[in-house]
Amino acid sequence: MYARIVLTINQANLASRLYDQQLEDLKRKLHTNNVPENLRIKIMEYFYYSYRKKTVLKRNQDFSELSLPLQRDLALYQYHDMIKSVPLFHDLEPMEILSIVRKLQYS
Secondary structure, eight states: OHHHHHHHHHHHHHHHHHHHHHHHHHHHHHHHTTOOHHHHHHHHHHHHHHHHTTOOOTTTTTTTTSOHHHHHHHHHHHTHHHHHHOGGGGGSOHHHHHHHHHHHHTO
16 A cells, blocks of 8 residues: 555656656747747646646647647747748738648648
8 A cells, every 4th residue: 555655656746747847848948939928828828728638748849739829829920020021921811821831840
């Protein structure tokens, strides 16, 4: 019985350290990418939500597990200058632009 209690405590500590590490990684990546504060807050709220649902962002370096609206907002922010300079993008819907940006990212 004591072994089971110790095992449970160790697993909780490991999960807590993993969460802290992922949270710090995400904060660092958001800071490195100069993501605006309002978008950072939304992404962090989504991270907390995901953790509570036990679906912690495993691949937060590419932000692929964010919700589609957050992915769109982040991609539009990151590629704002490029999107603004391409006349073709001016008449497209945000989801169409996001689709094009994603294809460019994975090429």
